[in-house]
Amino acid sequence: MDTQGGRLQIIIGSTTYDCRGKCTVKPARISVDAGVNWSGKGYKTVKPQLASVDLSFDRGKGIAWDEALLLKDEDVTVAELDAGVTHYLTAAAKVGEPSIDTETGEVSGLSLKSDAYRQVRI
Numbered sequence: 001m002d003t004q005g006g007r008l009q010i011i012i013g014s015t016t017y018d019c020r021g022k023c024t025v026k027p028a029r030i031s032v033d034a035g036v037n038w039s040g041k042g043y044k045t046v047k048p049q050l051a052s053v054d055l056s057f058d059r060g061k062g063i064a065w066d067e068a069l070l071l072k073d074e075d076v077t078v079a080e081l082d083a084g085v086t087h088y089l090t091a092a093a094k095v096g097e098p099s100i101d102t103e104t105g106e107v108s109g110l111s112l113k114s115d116a117y118r119q120v121r122i
Contacts, residue, residue, distance in 0.1 A: 006082025010057055012092075012112070013074035017057040020106040023078055024054040025087050027117055051089060051117030053078055056108040059100050076112050090116035 008019040029051050034044045053076065073094075078087040092114040099109045 003083045006080065009077075009079040009081060010055060011077040011079075013072070019055065019057050020104070021056040021108070025078065026052045026054075027087070027119060029115065029117065050093075050113040050115055052111050052113040053087065053089065053092075054111045056106050056110075059105045059107045065098065076114070084122040086120045086122070088118050088120070089114035 008023055010017045010019060010023070029049060031047045031049050032044055033047070034042060036042050055078070073091045076089040076092045078089075080086070089112055092112040094110060095113055096110045098107050100107050
C-alpha cells in the first residue's frame with residue numbers, strides 16, 4: 001500500500017529542523033503554458049524554473065537569520081520518513097520573507113530553490 005503524509009525531516013546544511021506543517025515540493029524545472037493564436041490554433045510555451053520546496057518549521061533555539069540562514073546557499077534534504085521518499089536540493093537558495101509566529105514558534109514564508117534536484121525512494 002502506498003503511504004502518504006507522515007513524519008518529515010528537514011536538513012539545511014548540517015542543521016536539522018522540525019517541520020511544523022506540510023512541505024510542498026515542486027520538482028519540475030520547467031513550466032508549461034498553453035494558449036491560442038488569433039487563428040484558433042493552439043500553442044504552448046516552455047519556460048525554465050528552479051525546483052523548490054515551500055516549508056514551515058520550528059524556529060529552534062535562535063537562528064542568525066541574515067548571516068547563517070538567508071545569505072548562504074546550502075544543500076537541503078527533505079525526508080518523508082514514513083513514505084520512504086527523500087528530496088535533495090543542491091546549493092539551494094533561500095527565498096522569501098520568513099516570519100515567526102511567537103505563539104507557536106512556527107517559521108513560515110521561506111522557500112528553498114535549486115537548479116539541481118533529485119528524488120530517491122527507499
